[in-house]
Amino acid sequence: MRLSLDSFRAGLHPGSTYRVAFSGGLDSAVLLDLMCQVRRVSGIGVRAIHVHHGIQPEADAWSRHCAAVADRYGVALDILQIDGRSRPGDSPEAAARTARYHSLEASLDPGDILVTAQHLDDQAETLLLQLLRGAGLAGLAAMPNAVPFGAGILHRPLLRFGRRDILAYAQERGLSWIEDPSNRDERYDRNFIRRRILPQLAGRWPAVAANLTRSAGHCAEAAGLLDRLADTLMAAATAADEPGTLVLEIVQRLQPDEQRLLLRRWIHKRGLRAPPAKLLERIRKEVVETAGDRTPMIAWAEGTVRRYRHRLHLLPPSADFDASWTAAWSGETPLTLAGNGCLHAALCPGPGIDPDKWRSGRITVRYRRAGDRLEPAGRRGHHELKKLFQEAGLPPWLRDRQPIVCIDGRIASVGGSQWLASEFAGAPERVNIVVHWTP
Numbered sequence: 001m002r003l004s005l006d007s008f009r010a011g012l013h014p015g016s017t018y019r020v021a022f023s024g025g026l027d028s029a030v031l032l033d034l035m036c037q038v039r040r041v042s043g044i045g046v047r048a049i050h051v052h053h054g055i056q057p058e059a060d061a062w063s064r065h066c067a068a069v070a071d072r073y074g075v076a077l078d079i080l081q082i083d084g085r086s087r088p089g090d091s092p093e094a095a096a097r098t099a100r101y102h103s104l105e106a107s108l109d110p111g112d113i114l115v116t117a118q119h120l121d122d123q124a125e126t127l128l129l130q131l132l133r134g135a136g137l138a139g140l141a142a143m144p145n146a147v148p149f150g151a152g153i154l155h156r157p158l159l160r161f162g163r164r165d166i167l168a169y170a171q172e173r174g175l176s177w178i179e180d181p182s183n184r185d186e187r188y189d190r191n192f193i194r195r196r197i198l199p200q201l202a203g204r205w206p207a208v209a210a211n212l213t214r215s216a217g218h219c220a221e222a223a224g225l226l227d228r229l230a231d232t233l234m235a236a237a238t239a240a241d242e243p244g245t246l247v248l249e250i251v252q253r254l255q256p257d258e259q260r261l262l263l264r265r266w267i268h269k270r271g272l273r274a275p276p277a278k279l280l281e282r283i284r285k286e287v288v289e290t291a292g293d294r295t296p297m298i299a300w301a302e303g304t305v306r307r308y309r310h311r312l313h314l315l316p317p318s319a320d321f322d323a324s325w326t327a328a329w330s331g332e333t334p335l336t337l338a339g340n341g342c343l344h345a346a347l348c349p350g351p352g353i354d355p356d357k358w359r360s361g362r363i364t365v366r367y368r369r370a371g372d373r374l375e376p377a378g379r380r381g382h383h384e385l386k387k388l389f390q391e392a393g394l395p396p397w398l399r400d401r402q403p404i405v406c407i408d409g410r411i412a413s414v415g416g417s418q419w420l421a422s423e424f425a426g427a428p429e430r431v432n433i434v435v436h437w438t439p
């Protein structure tokens, strides 16, 4: 489609404040020019944002170029300084991109529309890259035209226009831009596809970019439908008294493909990246489908799926929890438990620790040790903590994480004030020390 002010405006997502992601390259130079023209005719607010990655030696010169261009348009430019370096083993391209998107996302105010300059050929490259990675529908949907992003929206108004139309527009308008030398580096997959593969395909199928983009559109529609189906399955399977937990029996009644869809959505909604397909299938077979009363679990880098008492639980990783940790506590100020929330103590009416015993003893906090026993307040006889936890239906993976408050080395309370030792418990009708645990 020919790129003109009218054809561009016709597809622009409605809004009143736009932030142009301006790298200084050809595509975003055209986008900024178009947005400034729209501003002239319709009075929208336009600001530009440039991300300074601090990686390439030219980064300072690019920032200066962007500032000069923005100045000529009379547009305010925010320069976001980020550390776009990758960690060993990560792709530098992906690390810079992730850091850039995070900083752009955080910079938006409510209602802002962030516009970026990806076009039809970028979309075709993205689809090919996703196919080569073996992506599922969500990946093949490639880049959406508009999605919620931070406090605002991310919108790509040039997706309908090809690289050639964008170049023609820039030349016609006499725009200036900078060329990033790394765009020619064919060690990067995207550059290889753009420079070697797509021209070959276009020699035989001139409409290749438009057709691939159309396929991405079909995938996007199907992916949206499946998301809605997954939400319906999840609403039906979620335990009413424990949001975030699924009722095993309901999940088991679904077909295998529905189970996979539901598991992926459940993990995604928790903000975790789904495991690879093979591992997801193991979760389905070994955790969901296994018969009997077993309590299987499967962990991957992003989390753990566990089955316990007819429910499925999803836990984020807990890297810094140390079961051998112990500390003295004044009881006056909250105590932070590494990787396990915090404790605080307050005087409250009702069951709790006798304030006199609390003040006169030496308080320490630790975790469970083999053979720990307790006589619960109001009950006769000592019981192993393990038995008390089982009796209360506490899932096994939470048992070692219950903080144990000791007075002079003897257990006074467990899990905040969930279990109180009779030897330290105050009279329940009086005001006592209540230990709260916020995991």
Ligand SMILES: Nc1ncnc2c1ncn2[C@@H]1O[C@H](COP(=O)(O)OP(=O)(O)OP(=O)(O)O)[C@@H](O)[C@H]1O
Pocket (backbone or CB within 6 Å): 020, 021, 022, 023, 027, 028, 049, 050, 051, 052, 053, 097, 100, 115, 116, 117, 118, 122
């Ligand atoms: N340094 C930058 N500062 C501000 N915006 C940028 C910067 N780099 C890129 N952008 C914005 O992102 C768009 C896409 O850039 P580019 O194609 O280089 O990114 P990419 O790494 O391939 O990411 P994507 O997959 O989103 O296209 C640009 O057109 C521009 O709008």
